[in-house]
Amino acid sequence: MKYKRLLLPIFILVILGCESKKSNDTVSPTGFTYTIDTVVVEPKGHFFDLRSNLFFSDITPDGNFLVNFNKFLFALEYVDLENLEFARLDSLEVEGPNGVGNS
Secondary structure, X not given: OHHHHHHHHHHHHHHHHOOOOOOOOOOOOOOOOOOXXXXXXXXXXXXXXXXXXXXXXXXXOOOOEEEEEEOOOOXXXXXXXXXXXXXXXXXXXXXXXXXXXXX
């Protein structure tokens, strides 16, 4: 009987102890922010295989081209960022002294 009287105060303390404190801060602690944008590129008959999700891609130092390594064709795909169109495909050697390997 004595324990039933303590049940309600213990329950209230547990509920109050589980209260979450939410902050309204939207600034990340590192100060790093980014945006995501979508770009439509004219493929000019070329099929962009994006199974690698552009993981092996980079922008040229002058910023004019996006170069993507297509590991299934063993080729470099160049996308002209000024005209937003496929520019060219450079095939690479798989084997040999200058080869990229097949792994």
